Amino acid sequence: MNMDLHVHSTFSSDARASMQQQCERAVQLGMRYLCFTDHMDWFTHDRPVCFEGLDGYFRELERVRKAFAGRLVILAGAEFGEPHRHEKKLEQLLQYPFDMVMGSLHGIADAQGTALVHTAKANGWSLERTYRAYWKEMEIISQMDGLDVIGHLDLPVRSYHELCVEDAQMHRIMQNLCKHHTLLEMNTSALRKGGFTLMPDLPLLSYYKEAGGTHVTLGSDAHTVWELGNDLNRAAQTADLCGLKLCYIQQHQRREVEMFGPATFAMPSNF
Ligand SMILES: [Zn+2]
Ligand SMILES: [Zn+2]
Secondary structure, eight states, X not given: XXXXXXXXXXXXXXXXXOHHHHHHHHHHTTOOEEEEEEEEOOSOTTSOOOOOOHHHHHHHHHHHHHHTTTTOEEEEEEEEESGGGOHHHHHHHTTSOOSEEEEEOOEEEETTEEEEHHHHTTTTOOHHHHHHHHHXXXXXXXXXXXXXXXXXXXXXXXXXXXXXXXXXXXXHHHHHHHXXXXXXXXXXXXXXTTOOSOBSOHHHHHHHHHTTOOEEEEEOOBSSGGGTTTTHHHHHHHHHHTTOEEEEEXXXXXXXXXXXXXXXXXXXXXX
16 A cells, blocks of 8 residues: 555654664655644543644644655644544644645543543443543544544544444434535554454444535555554445545645555565
8 A cells, every 4th residue: 555644753652663773664655645643632631632832743743744855745743632622632733834734533522521532441331421422522522623644533433443423423424524625534553453343344334424424535544564454455445336536635635646546656676
């Protein structure tokens, strides 16, 4: 696969690969498009605010852009957590020269408490409770402007291994996303964390398609070099199966790319 649009670097406190290392790995894998989507998250105090040094981020991004010029298209992205609770911060973020802003929902709340989605199950939240809170917040996010893409739309599936949706609500979410020109990402991280599904996979992609969705982005959500590009071929095949096209996002504009090519690097002559 020639692109990975959900990649973390050491500008995220939970990642263990520098931009330089991720770029080197991307070249090894024959990729063409890479988007660094470091975390901006304020949900809990034990999840530190990342990405504080935006100037440092852009400085390093410019450095690797020059270092890998002609080999990689390196896009500036942000994974913005709970955007509906931080609209002012989102406005500020959009003043920076990002190519793609991805909205993600990592933390949920209901009348009884708050939880991080990935630890809700371990903390005793039932499947029903987690999904009820999750989709309620996602429905609000789906009505926002300023987001290019939604990351891992059905994140609870990664820990609960089961998808739970209410038909009418899912139709509304997808219609909102299409109306606000917000694309879906197909995220492969559940496949390496004990899960069996893309996020989202066929069932939710069918809702998206029915609502008029045409394009998706692909992301491994790599926090290490070894995760870069993982399972993206499967994601691309699934997109194809659903009649969805792949794109990357540059300066907030979608740019279509071929499903499995074109080959962007010359084969060695002895190949
Ligand atoms: Zn995420
Ligand atoms: Zn991520």
